[in-house]
Structures are given as C-alpha cells and as structure tokens.
Amino acid sequence: MDVSQYMDLFLAEAKEHLDSLNENLLALEKEPGDIKVLNEIFRSAHTLKGMAATMGFEGITELTHEMESALMLFKEGKVAVTPEVVDVLFRCLDTLEMMIENITEQGEQSYNYQPLIEDLRKLDRMRGEQAPGLPEAEVQQEEAQQEQPMEFNEFDISVMHAAAKSRYSSYYIKIGLAPGTVMKSVRAFMVFRALEEYGQIIKCQPPAQDLEEEKFDDSFEVVFLTQEPAEKILQSLEKIAEVSVLSLQSIDADRLGGDDSNRAETAEPEKTAMSGKPAGHVPVDHDSAGGAAFRTVRVDIGRLDNLMNLVGELVINKTRLEQIGLTHRLTDLLEAIEQMGRLTTDLQNLVMKVRMVPIKQVFNRFPRMVRDLARELNKEVQFIMEGQDTELDRTVIDEIGDPLVHLIRNALDHGIEQPEERIKAGKEKTALLRLAARHDGNNVIIMVEDDGRGIDIEKIRRKAVEKGLLTGKEGEYADEGEILKLIFQPGFSTAEVVTDLSGRGVGMDVVKSKIESLNGNISIETKKNVGTKVIISLPLTLAIIQALLVGVGGEQYAIPLSSIDETTFILPEQIKTVKNQEVMLLRGTVLPLLRLDRLLDIPAGNKSNGELFVVVVRKGERRVGLVVDLLVGQQEIVIKSLGELLTGIRGIAGATILGNGQVSLILDVNSLV
C-alpha cells in the first residue's frame, strides 16, 4: 500500500502529538494525580502509535506501545510519578522526536531505541516490587471487552448510566467508508479524533486494534458519550473525506436495563427528558458535507514567502507609477495610485498577518529545557511563561530561538542560586524564572527575568581590566551601564567555572549580534541579590521597512528609518574638527560627523559647494551624523538579500529595488559606524 502521500500529514501531526506529550508530561510531573492530563497523554501516545503503525514505522510503534504500558502503570497507581520515571518518558519523547526527524531527513526512522525499551520495562518490574498481585486481571478484562460484539455488557451499561447522570448522552454511530478507500485505518483515526473532540468513545466494533490493522470491511461502529447535540457530531464527521455516517442513534441507557435504571427514571425526570429528546434515528443529510467549511488551512510556508515577494513587487511597481505620475503631473493617475496605495497597504498588512506565528512555537520547548537543566544543576525553579500568543513574523520566529535558549541557560546557570544559598540570602527556596512576550507598537518585547543573584558589576569591572578591555582608570570610573555593556563584548564571560552549559566565553556577544541582525535591541537590568532582567525588542516584520533614501556622489542608499533620529543640514564651513574628527554643533551638543562618501569609497560626483545634509543616526546610545549630498525622500522598501557571494559586508544590510528598477543598497547603521 502506498502511504507516501500521507507522509507530510503524518510528520506534521506526529510533531504536534510530541509537543502535546511534552507539555502534558510536564504538567503531570507537577500534578501527579491529574487524571485528565494522564488521559490526554494516553490519547496522544495512542494516536501516535496508530499513525506510526499505519505508516509502517515499526520502531515508533513499538516504542509508543511500551510507553503506553508504562503510562498504564501510572494510571493504575502502581508506579508513582517521580522525576526519575518522568525522565525515562522524556527520553522516550526525545528518541521519538529523533526518529521522526530521521524520517523527515532520510525517510527512515533508524534509531537505537532498545535501551529505552529496557528502561521502560524496568518500570514494569518496579511495579512488581511495589505492589505485587493483581496485574493480569485488568488486561484480561480489557481484552474480553474488545472481543464483545456490539452488545452491551454490564460494564458498558453502567458506564452509560453514570454518563447519563452527568448529562452525557450515549450514541450508537455506524460509520461507513466509501468503497475502495485507501488508508482505511487513517479514516478510522480521523473519525476517532473528531469524536474525541466532543466526548468519549467507550466502545468500538471491530475493536480498535483491528481498526488499526485494517481488519475490517467498509464500516465500523462506536458507542460514544457526549454533551453535544447529535447534529454537531454529524457535521464534524461528514467533513472527513470518504467517510459517511450510516446511522446515528441515541441509546437510552435506561431501556438497556441494569442496576439502577428504575431509580434514575423516577428520581430524575429532568435527565429522562434530556435523553428522550435526541432519541431516534437522526436523518443523515449528505449535502451538508460539501457546505461545511474548514476554518483553517495548512499552507506551505514557501508559498507565503512567494506571496510576500509578490506583494513586495507590487509595492515597488506602485512606487514606480507614482514617479511617473509626479514626473508628468498626471493628477488623475495620482489619484488612482493613491487608491491603489491604500489597497496595497491593506494587502501588505494582511499578508504580514498571515505570516505571523504565535511565539508559542518557540516558547514551547522551554518548560522542558528548564526542567531538565534545573534537575541537572540541582536548582529549584518555577518557570513562568507569559504572552505566548504574541505574534511575530515567521522569519523572526525562526531566528529568535537560539538567543533565547542562551539567555535562559545563562539565567539558570549563573543567575539562579542553589537552594541553600537562596535560603541563606533570605529568599524563597524556589527561584522564579519568567519568560514574557508582549506587543509594543510595531515591536515585540521579550523578557527573560530571574530573581537570582544578579550580575556582579564589580566582578565584571575587575575582569574587564584584567582582560585589558578597560584601562585601570577607565575601570575605576566606568558607571554601571557602561560595565554592563561589556557583557556583550566578544570573549567576555564571568563564569568562574566553565560548565557544560555556558561560560565558555561565547555568548552574549553572539546573542547581541543575532538580535541586531534582526534589527532588534537588547538591554540588561540587574540588581545584586534581586535578579536580572534581559529585555529584547524586535520589529514585527523584516520584509518591508520604512527607509530614507539619500544621495551621495552619483549613488543612492537607503537608511532604515528605525535607526534615524532626525535630519538636518549644514554648510561646509560650519564643520569643525576636534582631534581629527569632524563634528558639528547640534542644539548645543557636539555631534561627530562621518562622510558617507569616504566611508563607502564613493567616487566624488559633481560636488556642490552648497549645503550638505546630515542624517543623525543612533547606534546604541551614541549618536552620529552621516553627511550626505541630498535627501531623496522617505519610502517603503522591500528588503532583498544580496546573496551568498556578498554576505557579511560590514555596513550593508541588504538591497532593495527602487521604483525605477535600480538596485539600491540598504545601510546597516550598526556595523557601518
């Protein structure tokens, strides 16, 4: 059977299940008694197993199967949920992730998972030690249950009774598959998944195992408990391709007899009324299948990139039209373009929104990471995440992960103290680590905050002098802010012990340059014994920016508006020289000047002797004036990469195409001055 066409679907869903497993396992460790979470874990593991079996990945199937058995021990209360046990399960998840990764890359799952299976089985033996007896009985019961035809045994009936009491209705649903359907088991899974959104399946015929192995004809039956109306269930089932509902009937638990039926009927008339309403056959409306619309669509990210490119081209062409209109003074055209401009802006915003992804995608992996690290370092940490729904452009999302990993590791490794040390310092034994994201205008602010020991300013001061980053005198006089900035210098690390995690001296400088390459900013606030806060500010999107076009010699350059403070002009004779550095006075303060033509070796054009323009740019707290020949105007530009051959040129951030089709380079103020 060819299942390759389902591969992408499988991979995407498998990853989702792994994410949810990770998340829920963490929750379970915190709240070992939470049956809901445990059930959720079960469901994910089971679905994953089924999907893998269908696709023929035996390794994944086997490993998830063993995991399920281990989880069963939790459920039965035979093994306590201890960090050690959870560790084993986490390792299983890592292994599964690796296997799925391998499939993505090589189409194979090859991975040695045997040692893990051993570990899982060890858990099983732990059960033997802790609570001997009664292991087999339940397994048998489960099997016996599965062998039953679609008749209800006492157990089923009592479940339905109990369900009816808590206002759940029971339904019997017979599901048919179109003749010749491939991947029948996948359909069955989709049906199960759809149903599980609304309630619980308590029974199915043929048994789930046979459905997984495709040992069934064109139909199967389930008994389903839900609080939702039958129509809703029907609708969601009819959405699944090649699946039709042959029959959907309400089961009146009372009529099936059983222990407390009479009492239920007399004592709770309200309940009978309820179960009475949807009773009877619900007509299956096949037309509704086509009418029901999907709410979401999965789109390949490459297509979105293309869409973005096209919108970019549109913006460029609009600018071009504008220029034609201005040159020829065509008022009608300009009016039309204005209208078009509004439309392109709307379109651009829309595409931008479509490309936005919640930062959750990046944050998701951190709870697990923090847990593992904290265990490794013997620290107690409460990890709080806020603003996970904050949205960012995908390109930014892709890049922001590594810097955050680094910052969180730093906080855990250097910031947060050992529990004893915390108690001595009069703090809570459990440290607080907070990761928060929020929107702030056209920026997103991400914060990593801990209540650890803070950064030792004096230590950095000493280190800096030692390493010759500061002279002895500078070291003495530098204020806190200046000292903190040194952390971002290449090769600077204060860690006394080089641990596995951090403190190798490659760190904050890499984080900083990454953030800056994303047009963002990073800053640190710290207080001894109170904690450290790292604040990152990032633009919402990177693809289209506002820029100022300037002319120098015969060339034009674009300077991102985000790094411009103001523009002004100056006469050549007003330029003064201080210590070989040209400066000007701007409202009483001295502003160092840099001539763009000298900076970029621009061949001298027809030099006018008249006034020059000064673009005041910001680099951190420093302000510098860039001297240019003329200001062309402010424009929206689409950032294009210069390609591999031209990467890493200091001062150049990329290129853009102007309205006249010419390429203009975008200056990177940070590395330029």
Place this chain on the structure above:
Amino acid sequence: MSEEKTISKDEVQLVVFSIGAEEYGLEVSQVQEIIRLLPITRVPRAAAYIEGVINLRGNVIPVVNLHYRLGLEQRKDTARTRIIVAEVQGMAVGLIVDQVLEVFYLSRSALEPPASAGSVNDVAFIKGIGKLSDRLILLLDLESLLYLNKAEAVS
C-alpha cells in the same frame, strides 16, 4: 538551444564567448540566461572582482567583472557586451563578457586538461581547454572563479 539531439556522454554543449582576445566557454547546463547589460549598482567594500549587483526581474544578483578576475585589461562596454547569468551552487551569478559567440557541441576527446596553455594566472579558473581546428576555448571553472571551492574567504 532547442536541439532535440540527445547529448551523448562523449560531448559537452558549450556557450562560447569572448573576453578580450580570448575565447571562453561554459557548459550550457550552468547557464541560466544571457541578457543585455543592465545598470549595475556598485557594492562598496565588496571584493574587487564583484562589479556590483543588478535587478534581474525582481531578484538582486551579483555581477562579476571577468576582465578583472582573469587579469585582463580593462573592459570597454559595447553594444555586444552581455551578462551571462550562470548558476553556481544554487545561486545566480552574472558574468560580464565582451560578446557571446555561439553555442555548440564539443567532443570530450577534444578537451584537454589545462596544464599546458593559457596565460599563467588563468590556469586556476580553467577546467579544460577545448581544441578546434584553429581555435582554443578555455572552459571556465566557476567554483574556483568565485572562491567557492576552498575556504578562501572573500576579503
């Protein structure tokens, strides 16, 4: 280049062009298109052999000054000057040539290793030399031309 003829293993199909007085060739499979000279934007601080970048239908691609790279005398743009857009390791690169001459099949047996001929400083970028009755065609090795082979950084 629409020949239906199947290229046998004994032949290479070449785009032949001139730079200065010499004739060079590139395998057709490496050539994406040939365009007229477009306005080129200089890229400051880039390597000297990079003439700049052009706008190729919305894509910004670098353009190489082959005269400079091959150590030949300065280029004079004429009506015949062309940019050959080649594909190297997945990226598009423009090469400025004086004139595109022709496209033809060359038997592999007519190809020789570059040891013997060509001016000395060329040899590194030459993959082979094609010998026709009265002509020599130098086959360019784009990877080494663009420093993509070794870890040689573009200064």
